[in-house]
Amino acid sequence: QNKHSPSIHQSQSTKASTNMEIVALESLESSPxxxxxxxxxxxxxxxxxRSKGSFVPTTTNFNLNRGTSNAVIMxxxxxxxxxxxxxxxxxxxxxxxxxxxxxxxxxxRTSTIVYCYDARGIAERIxxxxxxxxxxxxxxxxxxxLFASTIDYTKFYVRLYKAKDNEGVLVELQxxxxxxxxxxxYAQVLLASAKGEHVDERxxxxxxxxxxxxIPASISxxxxxxxxxxxxxxxxxxxxxxxxxxxxxxxxxxxxxSLLLLTDQDRSACPVIxxxxxxxxxxxxxxxxxxxxxIHCPRSALSPEVNYFDYASRQCETMHNTALAVLGxxxxxxxxxxxxxxxxxxxxxxxxxxxxGIVDVLLSELSHAEDRSHDAYHxxxxxxxxxxxxxxxxxxxxxxxxxxxxxxxxxxxxxxxSLLAQECDAALALLTDV
Numbered sequence: 001q002n003k004h005s006p007s008i009h010q011s012q013s014t015k016a017s018t019n020m021e022i023v024a025l026e027s028l029e030s031s032p033x034x035x036x037x038x039x040x041x042x043x044x045x046x047x048x049x050r051s052k053g054s055f056v057p058t059t060t061n062f063n064l065n066r067g068t069s070n071a072v073i074m075x076x077x078x079x080x081x082x083x084x085x086x087x088x089x090x091x092x093x094x095x096x097x098x099x100x101x102x103x104x105x106x107x108x109r110t111s112t113i114v115y116c117y118d119a120r121g122i123a124e125r126i127x128x129x130x131x132x133x134x135x136x137x138x139x140x141x142x143x144x145x146l147f148a149s150t151i152d153y154t155k156f157y158v159r160l161y162k163a164k165d166n167e168g169v170l171v172e173l174q175x176x177x178x179x180x181x182x183x184x185x186y187a188q189v190l191l192a193s194a195k196g197e198h199v200d201e202r203x204x205x206x207x208x209x210x211x212x213x214x215i216p217a218s219i220s221x222x223x224x225x226x227x228x229x230x231x232x233x234x235x236x237x238x239x240x241x242x243x244x245x246x247x248x249x250x251x252x253x254x255x256x257x258s259l260l261l262l263t264d265q266d267r268s269a270c271p272v273i274x275x276x277x278x279x280x281x282x283x284x285x286x287x288x289x290x291x292x293x294x295i296h297c298p299r300s301a302l303s304p305e306v307n308y309f310d311y312a313s314r315q316c317e318t319m320h321n322t323a324l325a326v327l328g329x330x331x332x333x334x335x336x337x338x339x340x341x342x343x344x345x346x347x348x349x350x351x352x353x354x355x356x357g358i359v360d361v362l363l364s365e366l367s368h369a370e371d372r373s374h375d376a377y378h379x380x381x382x383x384x385x386x387x388x389x390x391x392x393x394x395x396x397x398x399x400x401x402x403x404x405x406x407x408x409x410x411x412x413x414x415x416x417x418s419l420l421a422q423e424c425d426a427a428l429a430l431l432t433d434v
Contacts (some may be wrong), residue, residue, distance in 0.1 A: 090139040090146060091123040091160065098144055098162045098169065110187040111161045111172040114195050119144070122169055126158060127416075133186065133345075134419040136373045147176070151419070153318060153372045154178030157187050159191070163379035209234075233270040236262065237277050237284055239346065244290045248316050256294065256322050260288070263329035265336065275330035279342055292351065294323035295361055324365070324378035331385030343389035347396065359400060366405040373417040376409050380423035388432040394431065403431055 413421030
């Protein structure tokens with residue numbers, strides 16, 4: 001026998017190994033973590049952006065051996081973003097319709113077994129909890145799974161499976177993007193709700209709608225509290241202005257997040273100064289122009305499934321949402337600081353009241369509340385501050401069709417976003433006092 005030819009023992013071993021690989025591949029293809037590399041249009045990303053644990057897609061470095069979590073993110077996201085919002089129940093059948101856990105599929109630690117067979121009841125409890133937490137979700141019509149997105153950019157999956165030996169329903173949550181600590185907080189509440197345990201309303205509504213929840217108040221305000229002079233406050237705003245002028249996406253994102261904290265009355269020592277800069281009162285025109293640019297930022301023309309893997313488009317959406325939050329903080333700060341003149345002056349501003357002005361953008365956000373509930377929530381916050389400024393502003397906004405837009409958004413909020421519903425309730429109450 002030629003020394004270079006394989007032995008009989010080697011051939012049998014290779015054949016057995018090949019058969020095992022075929023069986024494993026067939027099992028892998030049936031699992032939600034499988035991607036056919038030949039049909040892949042978007043490649044897996046890296047994790048260069050460590051600041052918030054975000055997933056940064058790229059068009060290079062695809063390697064299936066890097067793990068299944070990113071594969072799950074990519075394949076299922078293509079399906080989720082082509083689906084509509086979940087109805088009252090996103091599980092179409094009974095317990096027998098639930099899928100079994102695929103072979104070689106590792107279950108996340110953020111999971112629990114509900115020892116009952118009422119799959120629809122579990123699904124309805126999860127949806128109710130998502131609404132209380134103001135977490136939007138889209139569902140996959142082909143699978144018993146949801147893709148959820150929070151107001152502070154944390155994204156995760158919720159999946160239902162048959163538990164091992166048909167013990168009950170396995171509820172699994174898997175983080176796809178965003179802050180890990182925030183995800184754990186959401187997972188604890190959602191898993192408890194899925195089991196039918198009592199969830200404290202205050203804990204469920206502990207969400208911060210005006211700032212970033214992953215930065216504690218003690219950290220965000222401790223440095224500013226050391227500033228005892230007005231020139232130090234101006235130095236803070238000058239630093240923000242320097243960041244937003246840089247031609248780097250990480251610097252501009254850091255700048256606008258700094259503005260979000262500085263305009264938050266609960267976390268900042270100089271919210272009025274920051275609000276005046278955003279509204280263009282104290283001479284910081286660069287900050288005002290930057291916020292207006294982010295608010296007018298055009299939506300991507302890419303399809304939803306491609307848009308999710310386009311970093312520039314995702315950056316644009318994040319900046320747009322954060323700019324709306326900054327604007328809402330600034331308007332509320334100006335109203336609460338007994339400076340209604342700051343808000344009333346906007347009535348004569350063409351940038352605000354003119355055609356395609358800020359008011360038109362905010363009305364557009366309310367009209368798209370079904371698809372962009374988080375943006376609509378911040379728009380409703382802005383309108384609450386505007387309505388509270390003067391009766392003339394109320395009449396002007398009513399003539400622009402604000403009442404109908406608020407009623408439509410109120411219905412959306414009651415279904416899937418409690419914070420949006422609260423803001424719409426407050427705004428409609430102000431409209432009745434004209």
